[in-house]
Amino acid sequence: MREVLIKHADKTQDRPVDLSSRVLGEEYRGLRSSRGGNWTEQRAVTHSILREFGMGKQLMTEKVKAEVKIYVEKLASFKGQAIDLCPVVSAAVCNIVCSVTVGHRFDYDDEYLKRMMKNSNAFVTRAPSLLVFYAGMLLKRLPGDVFGIKDWEHRISDLNDNFCKFQINRIKQEFSPGTVPENFIAAYLQEMHKREESSAPTFLDEPNLVSLMKSLIVAGTETSSTTISWCVLFCLHHPEVQEKVFDEIKTHVGTSRAPDMSDMPNLRYLSAVVRETQRLGGIGPLTVRDVTENFEVHGYLIPQGSQVFVHLNSALHDENVWENSNKFYPERFLDASGHLLKPNEFIPFGLGRRNCVGEAMARTELDFFLASMFQRFRFEPEDPTAELPPLKGLLTLAFSPKPYKVRFLDRNT
Numbered sequence: 001m002r003e004v005l006i007k008h009a010d011k012t013q014d015r016p017v018d019l020s021s022r023v024l025g026e027e028y029r030g031l032r033s034s035r036g037g038n039w040t041e042q043r044a045v046t047h048s049i050l051r052e053f054g055m056g057k058q059l060m061t062e063k064v065k066a067e068v069k070i071y072v073e074k075l076a077s078f079k080g081q082a083i084d085l086c087p088v089v090s091a092a093v094c095n096i097v098c099s100v101t102v103g104h105r106f107d108y109d110d111e112y113l114k115r116m117m118k119n120s121n122a123f124v125t126r127a128p129s130l131l132v133f134y135a136g137m138l139l140k141r142l143p144g145d146v147f148g149i150k151d152w153e154h155r156i157s158d159l160n161d162n163f164c165k166f167q168i169n170r171i172k173q174e175f176s177p178g179t180v181p182e183n184f185i186a187a188y189l190q191e192m193h194k195r196e197e198s199s200a201p202t203f204l205d206e207p208n209l210v211s212l213m214k215s216l217i218v219a220g221t222e223t224s225s226t227t228i229s230w231c232v233l234f235c236l237h238h239p240e241v242q243e244k245v246f247d248e249i250k251t252h253v254g255t256s257r258a259p260d261m262s263d264m265p266n267l268r269y270l271s272a273v274v275r276e277t278q279r280l281g282g283i284g285p286l287t288v289r290d291v292t293e294n295f296e297v298h299g300y301l302i303p304q305g306s307q308v309f310v311h312l313n314s315a316l317h318d319e320n321v322w323e324n325s326n327k328f329y330p331e332r333f334l335d336a337s338g339h340l341l342k343p344n345e346f347i348p349f350g351l352g353r354r355n356c357v358g359e360a361m362a363r364t365e366l367d368f369f370l371a372s373m374f375q376r377f378r379f380e381p382e383d384p385t386a387e388l389p390p391l392k393g394l395l396t397l398a399f400s401p402k403p404y405k406v407r408f409l410d411r412n413t
């Protein structure tokens with residue numbers, strides 16, 4: 001994988017065009033589907049704006065902490081009743097992306113947010129199997145909607161028009177190039193304006209911004225929330241892990257204040273739990289590249305025009321690297337002195353120049369959401385006398401746990 005994605009990065013930089021881009025008429029736009037000079041510019045600008053808004057820094061931590069506070073109270077409001085965690089955690093994670101991209105969060109019961117999340121979730125989970133995904137254009141012509149393709153199409157168009165385009169137009173109306181941008185869209189518009197003014201050749205434009213927004217919302221919501229759902233499910237199967245994390249938090253943070261950025265280096269067992277969740281959950285199992293020039297890997301010719309399917313989970317689950325690789329065992333990420341380990345095969349965010357642009361944001365989210373959840377609650381199964389929800393996942397564009405219910409018992413009551 002390193003040879004393909006790093007050593008031969010020049011020949012494997014492009015992703016194939018996917019059905020959603022084709023349906024929306026936005027092939028080669030934005031970040032996920034763009035290529036060549038357009039991708040290079042969109043990636044550099046996205047990275048720099050996300051950093052400007054604090055990705056990986058204290059500013060982002062404050063945004064995440066503010067949302068986590070509301071989220072934890074929401075979980076407490078269920079008073080130990082069994083719930084499906086997905087919609088709640090997705091709303092909270094989506095709010096963080098929203099506060100960065102459009103400058104504000106939404107109430108969890110806001111119908112607009114709910115609709116957008118439903119659309120974003122459909123984007124990932126309802127793009128059915130890869131086979132149907134690629135054959136989608138043909139299946140669409142059949143009467144009815146047996147495979148749910150038409151509904152899926154309707155949802156991604158709604159996300160496109162009523163969130164991405166709508167929010168861009170809203171922010172454009174208030175936009176003034178001289179003022180300090182307060183959100184991602186305004187910062188992108190400002191950068192676009194600067195490049196237009198200087199007559200520098202640029203790919204920055206509104207169609208690219210619409211597509212970019214969609215990638216940030218979808219990739220930013222479905223990934224972190226699915227990882228948190230996996231973590232809770234693993235902990236239902238391993239109550240001893242929950243208690244160990246809680247003890248660590250009690251020792252280094254206590255229970256009277258929220259965990260802070262400065263606490264994180266002390267929460268090594270929590271970090272090991274996050275890494276083990278990402279390893280075993282393997283929520284982004286596959287990434288695909290178009291080969292633009294011939295190259296050789298271990299004596300095999302990979303011809304121009306072919307596609308390479310890079311199976312990230314084959315590294316995350318390799319029995320030669322991770323003993324009992326199917327077992328949830330956070331201790332594997334700690335050495336004998338309790339220091340955190342990061343083996344080369346730990347690649348949940350992909351590899352090379354096209355790796356996850358939101359990695360720093362995602363890591364902050366995972367640390368703070370999980371630290372606060374472990375600190376406040378004990379996670380219990382819906383019915384402690386019945387069989388636990390299975391550890392089997394559903395493979396769509398992501399790999400997510402099958403829907404399950406869980407009770408969050410407040411440790412303070």
Ligand code: HEM
Nearest residue numbers: 032219220223224284287349350351354355356357358362
């Ligand atoms: C646990 C959370 C996350 C995981 C496991 C994850 C994983 C990945 C993976 C495996 C890739 C593909 C890398 C490749 O093709 O080599 C990717 C790409 C991407 N991710 Fe993430 N991601 C996460 C969170 C986020 C967040 C929070 C955002 C943004 C707010 C984000 C935005 C993106 C984008 C835009 C791309 C495409 C980058 C490009 O093509 O240049 N992701 N992510």
